[in-house]
Amino acid sequence: MSRSSQRIIAAGIGVIFLIAGMMKVLDPAAFAVDILNYRILPWTGAVALALYLPWVEIFCGAALVLHRGYRGALCIAAGLFAMFIGAYGSTRPRGLDVACGCFGHGAHRGYWPLLIGDGLLLAATLWLLKAEFRPLSPVIRAGREERAG
Amino acid sequence: MSLAIRQCLTILLLAVIPAIGTGVWHPKRPSWQSDEVTVAVARSWGASALWVDARADADFENGHIPGALPLNEERWDDLLPGVVDAWDPGRKIVVYCSSLSCQTSRDVARRLREEVSLPNVFVLQGGWEAWEAAQK
Amino acid sequence: MARADLRWAATTVYAAAEPSDGVATAEAVFTNTGSYPIKVTATHTSCGCTAAVTDGRAVAPGQTGKIEITFKTLGRRGLYEEPILIETDDPKAKESAITLRVLIRNPVELLPTLLFWQAGEALTPKVIRVTVGDGFVLKNIDATCADPGVDLKLEPVRAGAVYKLTVTPKTENVKATITVTPEIEGRATKALTAHVRVI
Numbered sequence: 001m002s003r004s005s006q007r008i009i010a011a012g013i014g015v016i017f018l019i020a021g022m023m024k025v026l027d028p029a030a031f032a033v034d035i036l037n038y039r040i041l042p043w044t045g046a047v048a049l050a051l052y053l054p055w056v057e058i059f060c061g062a063a064l065v066l067h068r069g070y071r072g073a074l075c076i077a078a079g080l081f082a083m084f085i086g087a088y089g090s091t092r093p094r095g096l097d098v099a100c101g102c103f104g105h106g107a108h109r110g111y112w113p114l115l116i117g118d119g120l121l122l123a124a125t126l127w128l129l130k131a132e133f134r135p136l137s138p139v140i141r142a143g144r145e146e147r148a149g
Numbered sequence: 150m151s152l153a154i155r156q157c158l159t160i161l162l163l164a165v166i167p168a169i170g171t172g173v174w175h176p177k178r179p180s181w182q183s184d185e186v187t188v189a190v191a192r193s194w195g196a197s198a199l200w201v202d203a204r205a206d207a208d209f210e211n212g213h214i215p216g217a218l219p220l221n222e223e224r225w226d227d228l229l230p231g232v233v234d235a236w237d238p239g240r241k242i243v244v245y246c247s248s249l250s251c252q253t254s255r256d257v258a259r260r261l262r263e264e265v266s267l268p269n270v271f272v273l274q275g276g277w278e279a280w281e282a283a284q285k
Numbered sequence: 286m287a288r289a290d291l292r293w294a295a296t297t298v299y300a301a302a303e304p305s306d307g308v309a310t311a312e313a314v315f316t317n318t319g320s321y322p323i324k325v326t327a328t329h330t331s332c333g334c335t336a337a338v339t340d341g342r343a344v345a346p347g348q349t350g351k352i353e354i355t356f357k358t359l360g361r362r363g364l365y366e367e368p369i370l371i372e373t374d375d376p377k378a379k380e381s382a383i384t385l386r387v388l389i390r391n392p393v394e395l396l397p398t399l400l401f402w403q404a405g406e407a408l409t410p411k412v413i414r415v416t417v418g419d420g421f422v423l424k425n426i427d428a429t430c431a432d433p434g435v436d437l438k439l440e441p442v443r444a445g446a447v448y449k450l451t452v453t454p455k456t457e458n459v460k461a462t463i464t465v466t467p468e469i470e471g472r473a474t475k476a477l478t479a480h481v482r483v484i
Binding site: 025026027028029030032033037043044046047050051052054055056058059060063069070071072073074075076132133145 | 159175179
Binding site for chain 3: 205221222223224225226229230233234237238251252253256259260263264265266267
């Protein structure tokens, strides 16, 4: 797939993160309760994550859209998708029924559609990462790193 | 690889600054305290505390915190409007049940937060027993 | 040395029900892995909503026994976690604890059940999300409010599964109740209520 197609896909993922982050920033208290409902973190952990995570998403999303700090943003995006799939995926086996909190308090999509959707996004992110770390000629790599820095 | 790590760290560190700002200034910032409050703290809130008694009707009739409203799960639909009418955004809701070990106040508090989406919902540490002990 | 020992098949047991079911039931099964009989002498629960009953018979080595657990569901909603303490007649295995986790859900859920506008806040529309539980077939759904000062608009997000009820108050000082009436195939119609307050 061409570089421009990769950029479009990355920008699409970036927009998702931007929207998700901005919606959570609107009501961090509600987001903290959503995190608490996963019953993984204690209250103080949920509060810390509720304050911090939306901004990570916003900066990561902006980096992907603007193609700045690209590789780092891809790594973070992959990590966030994996973390979320793990956390949300564990809710049904634990008998929990949580509002996802992905796009702000109260958002609720079906269990499997959400997991599959995020699985596809994770796969796309990993594929983009693999394309980034593909061996290149030293000249091309140096030029790309300089532009991305 | 080192470039990716540097970029990761940059993004993660950049996010700290607005996160701190959110925690300090956002009008809907969450409280760092856990949702439990002691009798002393809840009483210090004065009229802004809205006391909610999560015990069964018979226990409420036998004695309750002055001004408390009953809201138990057996009669949730009947009793909820009374709590909603007494509430306004400036009040802190303090839910209690009989004692330290009872779970009912936590369940009622959870539902007030999740279903009714009320902010500032707390659970009284030690419940009715702690209130009575504090009166002595 | 002769001993009794009690091994639980699971120390957390699960149940799911609707509020209208009245009770949710679960079973906690144990095996006597010791060398003499063991009897459950008492059970203790943390609230009157949970009951744990044993048949009181002694369980021979190698045999299984069970505790029947019931949880009152009326009026309840959400995930509940109830600890249950089991006492036996064996001094070496005197007490053990199991946990009941119960999920109580209505076929149709409203979230949130209160919409409010503060004094001075613009009377912009707010939304109540109406969700139909998995496995329930929605035939029809309606939302009404007796107060003419409240506009309602119910529209499908995913027909049969998720609906958006947009509520717009037209004036201040509103204290109204919205009634959402879902018709679920094979079930008696049960209206759900939400509250609107313009303070």
